[in-house]
Amino acid sequence: MRHLARAAGGAAVLLALSTTRAQEPAPAAVTASPAAGGEPLGPGFRERLRLALGPLEIAPIALIALQAAPFVGDDALSQAGDSAEQPGFRLRRVRAGLHGDVAGLVRFAISTDLAGGDEATARIHEAWGGVTALPALEIYAGARTVPFSRSAMTGAGEGALTERPLAVRAIAPFTQVGIQAEGHFQDRAFSYYAGVYNAFQRSDQFYTGHAESLAPLGNRFEGIAVAGRLATEPRGPIGRTIQDVARSPFRVAAGADGFFSNGGARTLYGASADVLVHAAGLHALGEVLWTGASPRSVPTQPIAQVTSVTSLAVVLEAGYMIVARQLGVSGRVEWIDPSVAVEDEGDNLVLTGGVSYHAYDDLVKAQLDYTHREELGGLSLANDTLVLQLQLSL
Incomplete structure (x- = not known):
């Protein structure tokens, strides 16, 4: 263990690069040189x-994110x-x-995960184009990313802790193929999102979450899903990060x-609500997530689920930037019930606390987190x- 801790310290010269910042490309700038002075x-x-x-x-x-785990409990499991x-x-x-951006009329993004999944194979992370001439009606x-859950829509490298909440990873559908409309009014005082996608697929294991299907064979086994979101930032844009780094x-x-997925193996549905506050270095986040899954009588793909399941989760997080753009601390509490009809060890209370160090306007970030999971049944x-x-993220 001592040798591993020393190795983790030496690994600080390595950098990791993780972002989904292309979800909302910044307004165009026309130079790669630093601002005067x-x-x-x-x-x-x-x-x-x-x-x-x-x-x-x-x-x-660009992205590389390296994790070192000097301490892991004997019962830890990636599928959980x-x-x-x-x-x-x-x-x-x-x-x-x-x-990129074409004359303020069209936006696009394409990125690849070069070490995705258990096999560490290359796969498309996102690939989309959109007409953005009218802020009130942008079509992509x-x-x-499906517009569901603030934590899911926030870039993977832009959270206060090393991972998104476990509840969000289990419930949110993340990247899916489809067509989406969105609009923003009065500097994001009001925003809406609405999309139609191939139906979502999720694992029989609750904590494994949804498959991020890029449909190489089209909509072969599934049906259609719809999702929508309403949001407000009444005092102006809150920024791209969960932490109030500035x-x-x-x-x-x-x-x-919310979303509804009329799939060939399961009917899936879900809803969530969230609030995020920034104030003088303090951030406070609250999310409630609810989802349900009902198996088809004749599923198009083999599944182990035989009855309808309803899941519920609550996420509370808070933190403070001790030094602006440099040093912050954060803590999170999650209550997760994968099946409200059953009490077992799947019901979890998850406590996570961590410290983060930022450099070069978040180009480089180091985070140290400790997570305690308590099985409630x-x-x-x-x-x-x-x-x-x-x-390290761009």
């Missing part, structure tokens, strides 16, 4: 890191959502791609959403984890 990697450098080719402007998406099963290293995310098509004035954002498991994550 500013630092090359000071606040806003990403908006300057764009290449202009006539009306076309493109910017990189734990970050590691044994002490060691994990290349959590490796992503590369481009996003392709593989894109120690900004008071901002609040709230949203509510049945056998108590030894599945606590200590994880160091080193990240």
Whole structure:
């Protein structure tokens, strides 16, 4: 264990790069040079890191996220959502791609996960294009994040802790193929999202979550899904990160959403609501998530589920930036009930606390988290984890 801890410390020279920032490309900037008198990697450098080719402007998406786990409980299991099963290293995310803008009329993004899944095979993370001439009606098509849950829609590398809430990873459908419309009014004082997608597929194991299907064979076994979200940021845009890294004035954002998936194996449905507050370095996040799954009498694919299941989860998180854009602490509590009709060890109380260090306007970030899972029914498991994550993101 001592040798592993030393190895994790030495790994600090490695960087990890994880983002889904292309979900909302920033307004076009036309130069890759630093602002006059500013630092090359000071606040806003990403908006300057764009290449202009006539009306076309493109910017990189890049990712490497390395995790080191010096302590892992004997009962930890990746299928149950734990970050590691044994002490060691994990290349959590490796992503590369481009996003761009054409004369403010069209946006697009394509990125690839180079080490996705258990087999660490390359796969498309997102691939979409959209007509954005009218802020009140933007139309996107392709593989894109479904508008469900603030934590799911926030970039993977932009959270206060190393991972999104376990409840969100289990319930949210994340990236799916379809067509989506959205609109924003009065500097995001009101926003709406609505989309139609191939039907969602989820695992028989609740904590494994949904498959992010990119439909290489089209809609072969499934039906159609719909999703929608309403959101507000009444005091102005709250920013891209869960943490209030800049120690900004008071901002609040709230949203509510839902989905219905008429799949060939299961009918899936869900709803969530969230509130995020930023104030002088403090952030506070609350989410409630509800979902249900009903098996088909004659499923198009083999499944183990034989009866309808309803799940419920509550997420509460808070943190404070001790030093603006540099040092922060955060804590999270999750109550998760995978089946409200059954009391067993699947019912979890998850407590996570961590510290984060940021450099070069979040280009580099190091996070150290400890997670304790308490089974509320049945056998108590030894599945606590200590994880160091080193990240570099564009």
